[in-house]
Amino acid sequence: MKNIRNFCIIAHIDHGKSTLADRLLQQTNTISDRDMMDQVLDDMDLEREKGITIKSHAIQINYKHADNKDYVLNLIDTPGHVDFSYEVSRALAACEGALLLVDATQGIQAQTISNLYLAIENDLEIIPVINKIDMDGAMIEEVEDQIVDLIGCKREDILHASGRTGLGVDKVLDAIVNRIPAPEGNEEAPLQALIFDSVFNSFRGIIVYYRILNGTIRKNDIVKFVSTDQQYGADEIGILKLKMTERKEVKAGDVGYIITGIKNAKEVKVGDTITLAANPTPEQIKGFEEVKPMVFAGIYPVNTDEFEELRDCMDKLQLNDASLTYELETSQALGFGFRCGFLGMLHMEIIQERLEREFDQTVITTVPNVSFIAHTTKGETVQVNNPTEFPDPVKTESIEEPFIKAQIITKPDYIGNIMTLCLGKRGLLINQSYLTPTRVELIFEMPLTEIVFDFYDKLKSQTRGYASFDYHPIGYRDSDIVKMDILLNGDKVDALSALIHRSRAQDFGRKLCEKLKELLPRQQFQIAIQAAVGAKVIARETISAMRKDVTAKCYGGDISRKRKLLEKQKEGKKRMRQIGNVEVPQEAFLAVLKLDD
Amino acid sequence: MSGIYIHIPFCKQACHYCNFHFSTSLRYKNELIAALLGEISLTKDFFPEAVKNAGAVETIYFGGGTPSLCTKEEIDAILSQISASFEVAAGAEITLEANPDDITEERLLQWKDSGITRLSIGIQSFFEEDLVWMNRAHNSSQAWNSLQLATKYFDNITIDLIYGTPGLTDDKWKQNVDRVISLGIPHISCYALTVEPKTPLQKMIREHKLADVDPDHQSAQFLLLMTWLADAGFEHYEISNFAKPGFRSRHNSSYWKGKPYFGFGPSAHSFDGESRWWNIANNTTYIRSIEQGAIPYEKEVLTPVQQVNEMIMISLRTLEGLDTSRLIQQIKGIAQDEILRMKQTILEESARYISNGLMVREGDWLRLTYEGKLLADGIAADLFFD
Numbered sequence: 001m002k003n004i005r006n007f008c009i010i011a012h013i014d015h016g017k018s019t020l021a022d023r024l025l026q027q028t029n030t031i032s033d034r035d036m037m038d039q040v041l042d043d044m045d046l047e048r049e050k051g052i053t054i055k056s057h058a059i060q061i062n063y064k065h066a067d068n069k070d071y072v073l074n075l076i077d078t079p080g081h082v083d084f085s086y087e088v089s090r091a092l093a094a095c096e097g098a099l100l101l102v103d104a105t106q107g108i109q110a111q112t113i114s115n116l117y118l119a120i121e122n123d124l125e126i127i128p129v130i131n132k133i134d135m136d137g138a139m140i141e142e143v144e145d146q147i148v149d150l151i152g153c154k155r156e157d158i159l160h161a162s163g164r165t166g167l168g169v170d171k172v173l174d175a176i177v178n179r180i181p182a183p184e185g186n187e188e189a190p191l192q193a194l195i196f197d198s199v200f201n202s203f204r205g206i207i208v209y210y211r212i213l214n215g216t217i218r219k220n221d222i223v224k225f226v227s228t229d230q231q232y233g234a235d236e237i238g239i240l241k242l243k244m245t246e247r248k249e250v251k252a253g254d255v256g257y258i259i260t261g262i263k264n265a266k267e268v269k270v271g272d273t274i275t276l277a278a279n280p281t282p283e284q285i286k287g288f289e290e291v292k293p294m295v296f297a298g299i300y301p302v303n304t305d306e307f308e309e310l311r312d313c314m315d316k317l318q319l320n321d322a323s324l325t326y327e328l329e330t331s332q333a334l335g336f337g338f339r340c341g342f343l344g345m346l347h348m349e350i351i352q353e354r355l356e357r358e359f360d361q362t363v364i365t366t367v368p369n370v371s372f373i374a375h376t377t378k379g380e381t382v383q384v385n386n387p388t389e390f391p392d393p394v395k396t397e398s399i400e401e402p403f404i405k406a407q408i409i410t411k412p413d414y415i416g417n418i419m420t421l422c423l424g425k426r427g428l429l430i431n432q433s434y435l436t437p438t439r440v441e442l443i444f445e446m447p448l449t450e451i452v453f454d455f456y457d458k459l460k461s462q463t464r465g466y467a468s469f470d471y472h473p474i475g476y477r478d479s480d481i482v483k484m485d486i487l488l489n490g491d492k493v494d495a496l497s498a499l500i501h502r503s504r505a506q507d508f509g510r511k512l513c514e515k516l517k518e519l520l521p522r523q524q525f526q527i528a529i530q531a532a533v534g535a536k537v538i539a540r541e542t543i544s545a546m547r548k549d550v551t552a553k554c555y556g557g558d559i560s561r562k563r564k565l566l567e568k569q570k571e572g573k574k575r576m577r578q579i580g581n582v583e584v585p586q587e588a589f590l591a592v593l594k595l596d597d
Numbered sequence: 598m599s600g601i602y603i604h605i606p607f608c609k610q611a612c613h614y615c616n617f618h619f620s621t622s623l624r625y626k627n628e629l630i631a632a633l634l635g636e637i638s639l640t641k642d643f644f645p646e647a648v649k650n651a652g653a654v655e656t657i658y659f660g661g662g663t664p665s666l667c668t669k670e671e672i673d674a675i676l677s678q679i680s681a682s683f684e685v686a687a688g689a690e691i692t693l694e695a696n697p698d699d700i701t702e703e704r705l706l707q708w709k710d711s712g713i714t715r716l717s718i719g720i721q722s723f724f725e726e727d728l729v730w731m732n733r734a735h736n737s738s739q740a741w742n743s744l745q746l747a748t749k750y751f752d753n754i755t756i757d758l759i760y761g762t763p764g765l766t767d768d769k770w771k772q773n774v775d776r777v778i779s780l781g782i783p784h785i786s787c788y789a790l791t792v793e794p795k796t797p798l799q800k801m802i803r804e805h806k807l808a809d810v811d812p813d814h815q816s817a818q819f820l821l822l823m824t825w826l827a828d829a830g831f832e833h834y835e836i837s838n839f840a841k842p843g844f845r846s847r848h849n850s851s852y853w854k855g856k857p858y859f860g861f862g863p864s865a866h867s868f869d870g871e872s873r874w875w876n877i878a879n880n881t882t883y884i885r886s887i888e889q890g891a892i893p894y895e896k897e898v899l900t901p902v903q904q905v906n907e908m909i910m911i912s913l914r915t916l917e918g919l920d921t922s923r924l925i926q927q928i929k930g931i932a933q934d935e936i937l938r939m940k941q942t943i944l945e946e947s948a949r950y951i952s953n954g955l956m957v958r959e960g961d962w963l964r965l966t967y968e969g970k971l972l973a974d975g976i977a978a979d980l981f982f983d
Contacts, residue, residue: 524953524972548816549975552788552837554914556602556852557866560873560897563907566978573978 001253002182003069006211007127008076008091010116011101012109012468016131019163020101020172021059021075027169028063028073031242057197058209058240058255065177073176074240074255076196076211078115083344085472086291087197089118090271093287094196094211094255097125097180099172100147104130104138107439108146109468110409116150125180126151127159129172134162146436183213185252190281191215191223193274198265200319206262209240210274211255213285218249222277223258226284227269231277232260265322291323293341294402294473295348295452296385298329298366298495299355300337302575302586306361307336313359314338317351324351329386333495333577333584334364339386342368345452364577364586366495370449373400373476387497390483393534400476401501402448405430408459409441410467417462418442425450426501445474447501484509484538486516487530491580495589502533509539519588522546527582599651600851601683603633603675604862605661606880609698609734613801614759616793618864618878619662625880629862630671632887634678636861636876641682643892644859647869651857653686654679656848659713665699669707676712683859690847692717692755697743698735705750715753715846717786718744722759723773730764732797741776748780753844755784760822761815762790763808770818771825778829783844787822788837789815816971823967834916836970853911855927871929872898901931902982905939910977918964919943939982946980 011017025031061073078091092098098119102108119126128147133140144158159175161168193210201207217223221234236259238246250256262268271288275281301310318324325341342348348368355361372384375397384390384399406427408418412434419429419442427446434440451471459467484505486496496516500508509531516529520543531539551562576583607626608619641648657679659672667675672693679685692715693708700718708716722728725737735743747754756777760770777785790810792799801807823833831839835853838846851858860866864878874896877883886893899907905928912919921940928936940961947963950956955969955976965973 524955524975546812546972546975548789548812548819548971550789550836550914550971550973552791554836554852554911555849556858556860556868557864557875559852559868559907559911560866560875563903563910566910566974566981567906569974569978570981570983 001185001187001251004072004074004183004253005097005176005180006074006076006095006183006253006255007097007099007176007180008078008095008119009099009101010078010112010119011099011131012103012106012112015101015103015106015109015112016163017077017101020099020129020131020161020169021077023163023166023169024061024073024075024173025059025242027166027173028061030059030061057199060239060241060255063173063177066174067177071177072254073173074211076255083294083342083347085114085118085470086289087270088115089122089287090194090196092119092122092124093271093285094194095119095122095124096183097127097176099176100126100128100151101131102128102143102147104132104140104143105135107139107143108150108409108435110407110441110470111468113150113409113441114407114470114472120151126153127172127175127179128153128157129159129161129168131161131163133160134165134167142436142438146439149436183253185212185214187214187216187252189214189252190279191217191221191274191276192281192283192285193217194285195225195268195270195272195274197270198268198322200265204236204259206260206265206268206319207244208258208260208262208268208274209255210258212250212252214252214281215276216249216251217256217258217274217276219247223260223274224277224280225268226273226275226281227288228267228272230267232262235259235261263319265319268322270322291343293323293325293371294344294448295342295368295370297340297342297348297368298331298334298337298364298386299326299340299352300331300334300364300366300495302362302364304335310337310355310361310363313355313361314340317354317359321351321354323347331366331495333493333579334366334589337364341385345456362586364495364589366589367498368452369499370402370447370452372402372481372499375399384499387483387499388494390499393482398478399481401479401481403445403474403477404448404451404471405474406444406446406451406469406471407441408444408467408469409435409439410463411438412440414463414466415440415442418459418467421455421458421462422446425455426503446471447477447479448473449500482533485532486512487528487532488520488579488582488584489528490530491582493579493584505531505533506538509533513539513541516588517541517543520582520584523583525581598653598655598686598851598856600656600658600848600856600858601654601679602848602858602860602865603657603659603664604860604865605659605664605667606863607661607666608663609666609696610732611797613730613732613798614790614793614796616796617662620880623666625884626666628884629880630667630674632884633862634674635887635890636892637675637678637682639887639890639892640859640861643894644867644869644874647857647859647867647872648683650869651683651859653684654689655686656690656851657685657692658848659691659693660717661694663696663699664693665695665704669711672708672711672713690714692846692848694719695747696734697739700739700743700747702746702750705747709750715755716747716751718747718754718756720744720756720758720777722762722765722769723776724765724769727759727762727764727769730762731759744777744780744782748782752783754782755786755840755844755846756782758785758787759790760787760818761810763810765818767818767821770821774822774825778825783841784846785826785831785839786837787819787839789819819971820967823970832916836914836973853915855908855911867894870927871904872896901928901936904928905936906977906981909943909980910974913963913965913973913977913980914970916964918962920962922961942982943980950976 009017058076063071076091078088130143159171192214193212195210197209199207224231238244239256273284301307323343326338329339374382374384374391377395377397422444427444431443480502482502484498486493513529513531526545527543529541530537576585606619691713693713694717696719720740723740802809826839857869863883866875874894877893924940957964
């Protein structure tokens with residue numbers, strides 16, 4: 001056990017985590033150059049493109065140290081986005097140390113800080129590494145100052161590296177062995193293994209990744225998952241090389257996988273404890289939480305007759321993403337679909353893209369909303385995850401909405417812009433502190449719903465990209481929330497209804513009407529677009545009738561081409577939804593996500 | 598009864614809006630004409646059934662490109678090859694597209710002598726600035742003079758005009774149309790300027806060097822046109838075609854009636870009622886292939902549904918409109934009850950357009966109104982079957 005090191009890399013998106021991981025694998029010959037694909041750890045296409053790790057993975061590195069001993073280094077990869085902070089915290093709990101990776105050209109970002117705090121809470125040894133030191137615009141000294149201020153280390157403790165060229169990677173490996181403590185634990189004690197991730201494999205079922213704190217797990221053991229109290233046979237266990245490598249046993253301190261034939265990801269909860277049925281551990285590993293969705297939206301098939309197919313795909317998707325929740329929902333505009341709960345906006349985007357790429361489903365996603373709590377005059381409390389569930393205002397005593405604590409780190413130049421943005425989003429400044437003379441942290445309390453739509457993009461544009469952002473929920477507060485409807489030629493489009501603070505309704509309604517005017521194609525008649533709260537119209541736009549839709553020439557050589565063109569046009573129309581007499585393209589249902597000033 | 602289309606794929610210069618197949622190099626003209634003759638004679642070997650079923654050739658149409666670039670000898674050679682390979686009906690309509698800059702007294706006499714019965718002159722506009730804008734080969738005075746000259750030798754003349762160009766005011770548009778009316782020209786084709794893919798026009802609009810076309814401006818000019826020409830005694834017998842009684846294009850009308858036609862030359866299309874095939878749109882490949890005794894074509898066999906869709910699309914553009922009962926006689930390869938059901942569906946679906954004032958119905962016939970004609974594509978697409 002004393003030759004094992006378990007570590008992770010804490011970094012902001014684009015700070016080079018995956019590239020550095022690649023170099024560690026290459027330098028130790030864990031992976032041959034031939035097998036080398038850039039950023040091996042991110043094996044979903046989507047991850048590769050978005051440059052973020054969505055699901056954490058782990059890989060074992062065998063490393064011969066300068067002391068001539070062989071070491072096993074388990075690198076546990078962590079997701080780098082606010083939506084997945086719980087998963088991050090569990091991955092951290094499986095480690096003794098962390099590389100704090102900071103881009104020399106960017107400096108420390110909010111996401112890095114919050115994950116760093118999580119790591120410090122978990123008593124991890126922090127090894128600061130400044131990456132991309134070979135880039136133009138590297139501000140090595142300034143970033144060193146930031147790191148020293150932040151974790152109170154010595155300047156000489158900070159390593160310099162370039163994932164791109166491989167510079168300094170040997171020093172990083174040295175430091176992992178020398179500075180990160182070996183795991184502690186008792187191989188003979190009752191089994192206590194922390195689940196930090198799982199993946200779905202269509203042949204093997206769910207593959208669970210764990211870190212053993214105490215005890216030993218052997219092939220064919222009967223194991224028990226503590227929080228679900230389910231028992232399974234350990235059909236296969238092993239360690240995680242570039243591919244899974246089967247072993248007869250995995251012992252305390254090490255990281256491994258287990259295959260039990262579980263088919264549904266819901267049975268496997270990140271943070272749960274695996275123990276042996278015959279000799280269970282008396283205590284669950286602490287820190288386990290049930291993950292709760294923060295953002296809700298409807299997902300509908302583009303063609304109503306593809307609902308069953310979509311249902312199938314949602315089932316399959318949930319098998320490998322237990323944080324996705326959904327239930328059946330119907331919409332007048334969109335037919336049968338699902339009300340889905342997501343960890344956040346990025347998670348929602350990822351689910352939508354995975355449906356498209358992995359399952360070939362084109363879907364319509366409705367206006368996302370957070371979960372509100374309504375108190376009725378009869379004294380009932382209702383959870384509102386959907387505008388259609390919004391109670392009649394006459395019968396409503398009060399509404400509560402979820403608030404978050406938002407942490408923004410930026411340059412002092414942008415404080416004014418951020419204040420304007422956050423106050424405009426009903427934010428309340430709680431604290432402002434200078435981390436370094438050029439780096440200021442602002443803490444706001446804000447309604448979650450205000451960051452659901454376009455907050456990230458606005459924050460980015462208001463600060464020219466020099467702001468990073470993180471948030472944590474801080475509970476529910478009373479609020480004046482109304483339901484705003486959109487009408488097309490007098491017919492309500494339920495899929496475009498939104499729950500919104502009264503003070504924001506008019507502005508939001510006006511923008512939504514304007515956006516819809518852009519997105520709805522002209523039709524053979526005039527279209528009135530209205531936004532209304534109750535019976536009161538608060539915004540209106542008109543689309544005039546189409547004046548011309550006819551090809552000039554239709555002779556012998558034009559007929560086939562023109563027929564194909566019109567067939568395509570018809571196909572496009574079929575993808576539209578009929579609201580009264582108005583045909584609505586699916587982009588229109590996403591209008592609300594694209595609102596800008 | 599059938600028609601023959603001859604594609605002459607050469608032009609002196611490229612009009613900015615044109616996406617037809619042509620070359621501005623005349624280097625291979627001789628070879629191409631020889632290949633055309635070859636293709637005509639090969640047709641009976643490649644498409645024996647189609648030739649057998651086509652019956653007599655009622656119309657021949659020289660289009661392009663610029664057929665007026667052909668010499669008299671070339672025209673004569675093509676026509677005699679057609680006569681050798683097909684039965685040409687007495688009194689056949691033989692149209693030749695001519696550019697104003699090619700029209701001289703001598704050429705007019707030659708065309709008459711060759712047996713051309715109808716001239717189609719690409720005027721487009723009488724205004725110099727419009728012609729420059731379009732990159733036409735002719736100028737304003739050639740437009741006017743050639744037309745006057747042509748009327749001395751031909752009664753059956755059609756001219757092309759383009760409207761909806763950014764520089765064409767309603768007043769200029771009226772002047773263009775009035776000039777044609779004043780000369781007693783019996784047929785006019787009027788085209789709304791269309792921005793076709795891969796044309797210089799599209800490129801220039803994309804690069805903001807030219808203003809984009811305005812559909813409202815185009816529809817307004819189309820409505821004006823319909824009124825002016827109706828007042829002048831023209832029948833609006835197809836979306837873009839207007840004729841004095843007796844002067845409709847018999848050739849083009851046969852396209853719209855679903856009659857068979859043979860197209861010769863690169864990119865030319867042929868149709869036998871059920872299949873459509875078209876030659877490769879490349880002069881040298883076309884020439885090489887014909888030299889080796891093969892017609893370089895691609896073919897599609899229309900499903901019954903595609904046949905119905907084409908009939909809807911084409912006939913709604915005509916004055917007579919869509920005769921839904923004709924579906925039953927004309928559509929091939931479909932069960933009787935199925936086609937009756939389709940007919941019923943079309944008639945039912947048309948109700949919303951009738952109530953919108955875009956269509957009128959008389960028995961089994963559906964016709965577009967003035968307003969409906971402006972939206973013909975969308976309406977046809979709506980009525981299409983899957």
